[in-house]
Amino acid sequence: MSEQKNKKEKVAQEIEKEAVEELQEVEQEMHTVPEETATEEEVTLTEDEKRLLELEEKLEAAEDRYLRLQADFENVKKRNIAERTANQKYRSQSIAEALLPALDGFQKALDTQSDSEQMEALLTGMKMVYGQIMTALEAEGVEAIPALGEQFDPNYHQAVMQDDDSTKESNEITMELQKGYKLKDRVIRPSMVKVNQ
Incomplete structure:
Protein backbone atom coordinates (compact mmCIF):
# COMPACT_ATOMS: atom_id res chain seq x y z
CA MET A 1 0.00 0.00 0.00
CA TYR A 90 -14.36 -12.15 16.28
CA ARG A 91 -11.17 -14.23 15.96
CA SER A 92 -12.64 -17.19 17.88
CA GLN A 93 -15.83 -17.46 15.80
CA SER A 94 -14.62 -20.31 13.57
CA ILE A 95 -13.52 -22.49 16.50
CA ALA A 96 -16.79 -21.77 18.33
CA GLU A 97 -18.82 -22.75 15.25
CA ALA A 98 -16.81 -25.96 14.94
CA LEU A 99 -17.48 -26.83 18.60
CA LEU A 100 -21.27 -26.28 18.50
CA PRO A 101 -22.13 -29.83 17.33
CA ALA A 102 -19.94 -31.25 20.12
CA LEU A 103 -21.70 -29.01 22.66
CA ASP A 104 -25.07 -30.23 21.35
CA GLY A 105 -23.90 -33.83 21.82
CA PHE A 106 -22.76 -33.08 25.36
CA GLN A 107 -26.11 -31.43 26.12
CA LYS A 108 -28.09 -34.45 24.88
CA ALA A 109 -25.89 -36.83 26.86
CA LEU A 110 -26.24 -34.74 30.02
CA ASP A 111 -30.04 -34.66 29.66
CA THR A 112 -30.24 -38.48 29.85
CA GLN A 113 -31.44 -40.08 33.08
CA SER A 114 -29.76 -43.10 34.59
CA ASP A 115 -30.14 -45.28 37.68
CA SER A 116 -26.73 -46.87 37.29
CA GLU A 117 -23.88 -45.66 39.51
CA GLN A 118 -21.36 -46.11 36.71
CA MET A 119 -23.49 -44.03 34.35
CA GLU A 120 -23.84 -41.31 37.00
CA ALA A 121 -20.06 -41.21 37.40
CA LEU A 122 -19.66 -40.95 33.62
CA LEU A 123 -22.23 -38.14 33.46
CA THR A 124 -20.44 -36.29 36.27
CA GLY A 125 -17.18 -36.46 34.28
CA MET A 126 -18.98 -35.26 31.17
CA LYS A 127 -20.47 -32.33 33.12
CA MET A 128 -16.98 -31.33 34.23
CA VAL A 129 -15.61 -31.47 30.67
CA TYR A 130 -18.65 -29.60 29.35
CA GLY A 131 -18.18 -26.95 32.05
CA GLN A 132 -14.50 -26.52 31.14
CA ILE A 133 -15.32 -26.10 27.43
CA MET A 134 -18.04 -23.55 28.23
CA THR A 135 -15.68 -21.64 30.56
CA ALA A 136 -13.05 -21.46 27.79
CA LEU A 137 -15.65 -20.28 25.27
CA GLU A 138 -17.08 -17.71 27.68
CA ALA A 139 -13.56 -16.33 28.19
CA GLU A 140 -13.50 -15.68 24.43
CA GLY A 141 -16.91 -13.97 24.54
CA VAL A 142 -19.10 -16.91 23.47
CA GLU A 143 -22.30 -17.32 25.46
CA ALA A 144 -25.59 -19.19 25.20
CA ILE A 145 -28.63 -17.18 24.09
CA PRO A 146 -31.37 -17.29 26.74
CA ALA A 147 -34.59 -18.70 25.29
CA LEU A 148 -36.99 -20.61 27.55
CA GLY A 149 -39.57 -18.22 29.05
CA GLU A 150 -38.20 -15.25 27.05
CA GLN A 151 -40.12 -13.23 24.47
CA PHE A 152 -39.43 -14.32 20.90
CA ASP A 153 -36.82 -12.12 19.22
CA PRO A 154 -36.11 -12.90 15.53
CA ASN A 155 -32.57 -11.57 15.96
CA TYR A 156 -31.72 -14.35 18.43
CA HIS A 157 -34.40 -17.03 17.97
CA GLN A 158 -35.63 -19.17 15.11
CA ALA A 159 -39.24 -20.31 15.51
CA VAL A 160 -39.75 -23.82 14.14
CA MET A 161 -42.97 -24.72 15.98
CA GLN A 162 -46.00 -22.96 17.46
CA ASP A 163 -47.75 -23.68 20.73
CA ASP A 164 -51.28 -22.81 21.85
CA ASP A 165 -50.98 -22.49 25.62
CA SER A 166 -53.45 -20.08 27.23
CA THR A 167 -51.39 -19.95 30.44
CA LYS A 168 -48.42 -18.42 28.60
CA GLU A 169 -48.05 -14.95 27.10
CA SER A 170 -48.27 -14.37 23.37
CA ASN A 171 -44.85 -14.77 21.64
CA GLU A 172 -43.37 -16.42 24.74
CA ILE A 173 -40.89 -19.22 24.08
CA THR A 174 -42.31 -22.43 25.54
CA MET A 175 -39.58 -24.88 24.48
CA GLU A 176 -35.96 -24.69 23.35
CA LEU A 177 -35.23 -27.36 20.74
CA GLN A 178 -31.61 -26.36 20.06
CA LYS A 179 -29.46 -23.97 22.10
CA GLY A 180 -28.30 -20.82 20.34
CA TYR A 181 -24.98 -19.04 20.87
CA LYS A 182 -23.56 -15.59 20.27
CA LEU A 183 -20.03 -14.21 20.18
CA LYS A 184 -20.02 -10.80 21.86
CA ASP A 185 -22.70 -8.96 19.82
CA ARG A 186 -22.75 -11.35 16.81
CA VAL A 187 -25.13 -14.34 16.66
CA ILE A 188 -23.24 -17.52 15.75
CA ARG A 189 -26.35 -19.68 15.72
CA PRO A 190 -29.92 -18.64 16.69
CA SER A 191 -31.88 -20.74 19.20
CA MET A 192 -34.41 -23.13 17.62
CA VAL A 193 -37.57 -22.61 19.64
CA LYS A 194 -41.27 -23.35 20.00
CA VAL A 195 -43.27 -20.13 20.39
CA ASN A 196 -46.69 -19.53 21.90
CA GLN A 197 -49.22 -17.91 19.57
Missing part, protein backbone atom coordinates in the same frame (compact mmCIF):
# COMPACT_ATOMS: atom_id res chain seq x y z
CA SER A 2 2.78 2.46 0.94
CA GLU A 3 4.63 1.77 -2.34
CA GLN A 4 1.47 2.52 -4.31
CA LYS A 5 0.92 5.70 -2.30
CA ASN A 6 4.53 6.79 -2.84
CA LYS A 7 4.22 6.20 -6.60
CA LYS A 8 1.00 8.20 -6.76
CA GLU A 9 2.53 11.03 -4.75
CA LYS A 10 5.63 11.07 -6.98
CA VAL A 11 3.50 11.25 -10.15
CA ALA A 12 1.42 14.07 -8.68
CA GLN A 13 4.58 15.93 -7.61
CA GLU A 14 6.18 15.53 -11.06
CA ILE A 15 3.05 16.85 -12.80
CA GLU A 16 2.91 19.76 -10.38
CA LYS A 17 6.65 20.47 -10.87
CA GLU A 18 6.28 20.46 -14.69
CA ALA A 19 3.30 22.79 -14.49
CA VAL A 20 5.20 25.21 -12.22
CA GLU A 21 8.26 25.16 -14.52
CA GLU A 22 6.09 25.88 -17.57
CA LEU A 23 4.42 28.75 -15.69
CA GLN A 24 7.82 30.20 -14.82
CA GLU A 25 8.96 29.92 -18.45
CA VAL A 26 5.84 31.72 -19.62
CA GLU A 27 6.36 34.48 -17.08
CA GLN A 28 9.98 34.88 -18.18
CA GLU A 29 8.94 35.02 -21.83
CA MET A 30 6.34 37.64 -21.01
CA HIS A 31 8.99 39.82 -19.34
CA THR A 32 11.59 39.37 -22.09
CA VAL A 33 9.28 40.05 -25.05
CA PRO A 34 10.74 42.96 -27.04
CA GLU A 35 8.56 45.96 -27.51
CA GLU A 36 6.98 45.86 -30.94
CA THR A 37 3.90 47.28 -32.45
CA ALA A 38 0.74 47.30 -30.36
CA THR A 39 -1.06 44.67 -32.44
CA GLU A 40 1.87 42.20 -32.23
CA GLU A 41 2.02 42.68 -28.43
CA GLU A 42 -1.70 41.97 -28.15
CA VAL A 43 -1.30 38.80 -30.22
CA THR A 44 1.72 37.67 -28.17
CA LEU A 45 -0.04 38.42 -24.88
CA THR A 46 -3.12 36.53 -25.92
CA GLU A 47 -1.04 33.50 -26.89
CA ASP A 48 0.89 33.75 -23.64
CA GLU A 49 -2.31 34.18 -21.69
CA LYS A 50 -3.79 31.12 -23.40
CA ARG A 51 -0.71 29.11 -22.55
CA LEU A 52 -0.84 30.39 -18.98
CA LEU A 53 -4.50 29.41 -18.68
CA GLU A 54 -3.74 25.93 -20.05
CA LEU A 55 -0.95 25.49 -17.54
CA GLU A 56 -3.18 26.66 -14.70
CA GLU A 57 -5.83 24.15 -15.78
CA LYS A 58 -3.22 21.37 -15.88
CA LEU A 59 -2.03 22.37 -12.42
CA GLU A 60 -5.60 22.34 -11.08
CA ALA A 61 -6.23 18.92 -12.63
CA ALA A 62 -3.00 17.58 -11.12
CA GLU A 63 -3.92 18.97 -7.69
CA ASP A 64 -7.41 17.48 -8.02
CA ARG A 65 -5.97 14.06 -8.93
CA TYR A 66 -3.55 14.29 -6.03
CA LEU A 67 -6.33 15.12 -3.56
CA ARG A 68 -8.49 12.27 -4.89
CA LEU A 69 -5.60 9.81 -4.55
CA GLN A 70 -4.99 11.03 -1.03
CA ALA A 71 -8.71 10.60 -0.14
CA ASP A 72 -8.73 7.10 -1.69
CA PHE A 73 -5.67 6.17 0.32
CA GLU A 74 -7.30 7.39 3.56
CA ASN A 75 -10.46 5.38 2.78
CA VAL A 76 -8.45 2.20 2.16
CA LYS A 77 -6.51 2.80 5.36
CA LYS A 78 -9.72 3.23 7.41
CA ARG A 79 -11.26 0.12 5.83
CA ASN A 80 -8.17 -1.95 6.67
CA ILE A 81 -8.23 -0.75 10.28
CA ALA A 82 -11.94 -1.63 10.58
CA GLU A 83 -11.33 -5.10 9.08
CA ARG A 84 -8.39 -5.75 11.43
CA THR A 85 -10.48 -4.65 14.42
CA ALA A 86 -13.38 -6.93 13.40
CA ASN A 87 -11.01 -9.86 12.79
CA GLN A 88 -9.47 -9.38 16.22
CA LYS A 89 -12.87 -9.03 17.91
Whole structure:
Protein backbone atom coordinates (compact mmCIF):
# COMPACT_ATOMS: atom_id res chain seq x y z
CA MET A 1 0.00 0.00 0.00
CA SER A 2 2.78 2.46 0.94
CA GLU A 3 4.63 1.77 -2.34
CA GLN A 4 1.47 2.52 -4.31
CA LYS A 5 0.92 5.70 -2.30
CA ASN A 6 4.53 6.79 -2.84
CA LYS A 7 4.22 6.20 -6.60
CA LYS A 8 1.00 8.20 -6.76
CA GLU A 9 2.53 11.03 -4.75
CA LYS A 10 5.63 11.07 -6.98
CA VAL A 11 3.50 11.25 -10.15
CA ALA A 12 1.42 14.07 -8.68
CA GLN A 13 4.58 15.93 -7.61
CA GLU A 14 6.18 15.53 -11.06
CA ILE A 15 3.05 16.85 -12.80
CA GLU A 16 2.91 19.76 -10.38
CA LYS A 17 6.65 20.47 -10.87
CA GLU A 18 6.28 20.46 -14.69
CA ALA A 19 3.30 22.79 -14.49
CA VAL A 20 5.20 25.21 -12.22
CA GLU A 21 8.26 25.16 -14.52
CA GLU A 22 6.09 25.88 -17.57
CA LEU A 23 4.42 28.75 -15.69
CA GLN A 24 7.82 30.20 -14.82
CA GLU A 25 8.96 29.92 -18.45
CA VAL A 26 5.84 31.72 -19.62
CA GLU A 27 6.36 34.48 -17.08
CA GLN A 28 9.98 34.88 -18.18
CA GLU A 29 8.94 35.02 -21.83
CA MET A 30 6.34 37.64 -21.01
CA HIS A 31 8.99 39.82 -19.34
CA THR A 32 11.59 39.37 -22.09
CA VAL A 33 9.28 40.05 -25.05
CA PRO A 34 10.74 42.96 -27.04
CA GLU A 35 8.56 45.96 -27.51
CA GLU A 36 6.98 45.86 -30.94
CA THR A 37 3.90 47.28 -32.45
CA ALA A 38 0.74 47.30 -30.36
CA THR A 39 -1.06 44.67 -32.44
CA GLU A 40 1.87 42.20 -32.23
CA GLU A 41 2.02 42.68 -28.43
CA GLU A 42 -1.70 41.97 -28.15
CA VAL A 43 -1.30 38.80 -30.22
CA THR A 44 1.72 37.67 -28.17
CA LEU A 45 -0.04 38.42 -24.88
CA THR A 46 -3.12 36.53 -25.92
CA GLU A 47 -1.04 33.50 -26.89
CA ASP A 48 0.89 33.75 -23.64
CA GLU A 49 -2.31 34.18 -21.69
CA LYS A 50 -3.79 31.12 -23.40
CA ARG A 51 -0.71 29.11 -22.55
CA LEU A 52 -0.84 30.39 -18.98
CA LEU A 53 -4.50 29.41 -18.68
CA GLU A 54 -3.74 25.93 -20.05
CA LEU A 55 -0.95 25.49 -17.54
CA GLU A 56 -3.18 26.66 -14.70
CA GLU A 57 -5.83 24.15 -15.78
CA LYS A 58 -3.22 21.37 -15.88
CA LEU A 59 -2.03 22.37 -12.42
CA GLU A 60 -5.60 22.34 -11.08
CA ALA A 61 -6.23 18.92 -12.63
CA ALA A 62 -3.00 17.58 -11.12
CA GLU A 63 -3.92 18.97 -7.69
CA ASP A 64 -7.41 17.48 -8.02
CA ARG A 65 -5.97 14.06 -8.93
CA TYR A 66 -3.55 14.29 -6.03
CA LEU A 67 -6.33 15.12 -3.56
CA ARG A 68 -8.49 12.27 -4.89
CA LEU A 69 -5.60 9.81 -4.55
CA GLN A 70 -4.99 11.03 -1.03
CA ALA A 71 -8.71 10.60 -0.14
CA ASP A 72 -8.73 7.10 -1.69
CA PHE A 73 -5.67 6.17 0.32
CA GLU A 74 -7.30 7.39 3.56
CA ASN A 75 -10.46 5.38 2.78
CA VAL A 76 -8.45 2.20 2.16
CA LYS A 77 -6.51 2.80 5.36
CA LYS A 78 -9.72 3.23 7.41
CA ARG A 79 -11.26 0.12 5.83
CA ASN A 80 -8.17 -1.95 6.67
CA ILE A 81 -8.23 -0.75 10.28
CA ALA A 82 -11.94 -1.63 10.58
CA GLU A 83 -11.33 -5.10 9.08
CA ARG A 84 -8.39 -5.75 11.43
CA THR A 85 -10.48 -4.65 14.42
CA ALA A 86 -13.38 -6.93 13.40
CA ASN A 87 -11.01 -9.86 12.79
CA GLN A 88 -9.47 -9.38 16.22
CA LYS A 89 -12.87 -9.03 17.91
CA TYR A 90 -14.36 -12.15 16.28
CA ARG A 91 -11.17 -14.23 15.96
CA SER A 92 -12.64 -17.19 17.88
CA GLN A 93 -15.83 -17.46 15.80
CA SER A 94 -14.62 -20.31 13.57
CA ILE A 95 -13.52 -22.49 16.50
CA ALA A 96 -16.79 -21.77 18.33
CA GLU A 97 -18.82 -22.75 15.25
CA ALA A 98 -16.81 -25.96 14.94
CA LEU A 99 -17.48 -26.83 18.60
CA LEU A 100 -21.27 -26.28 18.50
CA PRO A 101 -22.13 -29.83 17.33
CA ALA A 102 -19.94 -31.25 20.12
CA LEU A 103 -21.70 -29.01 22.66
CA ASP A 104 -25.07 -30.23 21.35
CA GLY A 105 -23.90 -33.83 21.82
CA PHE A 106 -22.76 -33.08 25.36
CA GLN A 107 -26.11 -31.43 26.12
CA LYS A 108 -28.09 -34.45 24.88
CA ALA A 109 -25.89 -36.83 26.86
CA LEU A 110 -26.24 -34.74 30.02
CA ASP A 111 -30.04 -34.66 29.66
CA THR A 112 -30.24 -38.48 29.85
CA GLN A 113 -31.44 -40.08 33.08
CA SER A 114 -29.76 -43.10 34.59
CA ASP A 115 -30.14 -45.28 37.68
CA SER A 116 -26.73 -46.87 37.29
CA GLU A 117 -23.88 -45.66 39.51
CA GLN A 118 -21.36 -46.11 36.71
CA MET A 119 -23.49 -44.03 34.35
CA GLU A 120 -23.84 -41.31 37.00
CA ALA A 121 -20.06 -41.21 37.40
CA LEU A 122 -19.66 -40.95 33.62
CA LEU A 123 -22.23 -38.14 33.46
CA THR A 124 -20.44 -36.29 36.27
CA GLY A 125 -17.18 -36.46 34.28
CA MET A 126 -18.98 -35.26 31.17
CA LYS A 127 -20.47 -32.33 33.12
CA MET A 128 -16.98 -31.33 34.23
CA VAL A 129 -15.61 -31.47 30.67
CA TYR A 130 -18.65 -29.60 29.35
CA GLY A 131 -18.18 -26.95 32.05
CA GLN A 132 -14.50 -26.52 31.14
CA ILE A 133 -15.32 -26.10 27.43
CA MET A 134 -18.04 -23.55 28.23
CA THR A 135 -15.68 -21.64 30.56
CA ALA A 136 -13.05 -21.46 27.79
CA LEU A 137 -15.65 -20.28 25.27
CA GLU A 138 -17.08 -17.71 27.68
CA ALA A 139 -13.56 -16.33 28.19
CA GLU A 140 -13.50 -15.68 24.43
CA GLY A 141 -16.91 -13.97 24.54
CA VAL A 142 -19.10 -16.91 23.47
CA GLU A 143 -22.30 -17.32 25.46
CA ALA A 144 -25.59 -19.19 25.20
CA ILE A 145 -28.63 -17.18 24.09
CA PRO A 146 -31.37 -17.29 26.74
CA ALA A 147 -34.59 -18.70 25.29
CA LEU A 148 -36.99 -20.61 27.55
CA GLY A 149 -39.57 -18.22 29.05
CA GLU A 150 -38.20 -15.25 27.05
CA GLN A 151 -40.12 -13.23 24.47
CA PHE A 152 -39.43 -14.32 20.90
CA ASP A 153 -36.82 -12.12 19.22
CA PRO A 154 -36.11 -12.90 15.53
CA ASN A 155 -32.57 -11.57 15.96
CA TYR A 156 -31.72 -14.35 18.43
CA HIS A 157 -34.40 -17.03 17.97
CA GLN A 158 -35.63 -19.17 15.11
CA ALA A 159 -39.24 -20.31 15.51
CA VAL A 160 -39.75 -23.82 14.14
CA MET A 161 -42.97 -24.72 15.98
CA GLN A 162 -46.00 -22.96 17.46
CA ASP A 163 -47.75 -23.68 20.73
CA ASP A 164 -51.28 -22.81 21.85
CA ASP A 165 -50.98 -22.49 25.62
CA SER A 166 -53.45 -20.08 27.23
CA THR A 167 -51.39 -19.95 30.44
CA LYS A 168 -48.42 -18.42 28.60
CA GLU A 169 -48.05 -14.95 27.10
CA SER A 170 -48.27 -14.37 23.37
CA ASN A 171 -44.85 -14.77 21.64
CA GLU A 172 -43.37 -16.42 24.74
CA ILE A 173 -40.89 -19.22 24.08
CA THR A 174 -42.31 -22.43 25.54
CA MET A 175 -39.58 -24.88 24.48
CA GLU A 176 -35.96 -24.69 23.35
CA LEU A 177 -35.23 -27.36 20.74
CA GLN A 178 -31.61 -26.36 20.06
CA LYS A 179 -29.46 -23.97 22.10
CA GLY A 180 -28.30 -20.82 20.34
CA TYR A 181 -24.98 -19.04 20.87
CA LYS A 182 -23.56 -15.59 20.27
CA LEU A 183 -20.03 -14.21 20.18
CA LYS A 184 -20.02 -10.80 21.86
CA ASP A 185 -22.70 -8.96 19.82
CA ARG A 186 -22.75 -11.35 16.81
CA VAL A 187 -25.13 -14.34 16.66
CA ILE A 188 -23.24 -17.52 15.75
CA ARG A 189 -26.35 -19.68 15.72
CA PRO A 190 -29.92 -18.64 16.69
CA SER A 191 -31.88 -20.74 19.20
CA MET A 192 -34.41 -23.13 17.62
CA VAL A 193 -37.57 -22.61 19.64
CA LYS A 194 -41.27 -23.35 20.00
CA VAL A 195 -43.27 -20.13 20.39
CA ASN A 196 -46.69 -19.53 21.90
CA GLN A 197 -49.22 -17.91 19.57
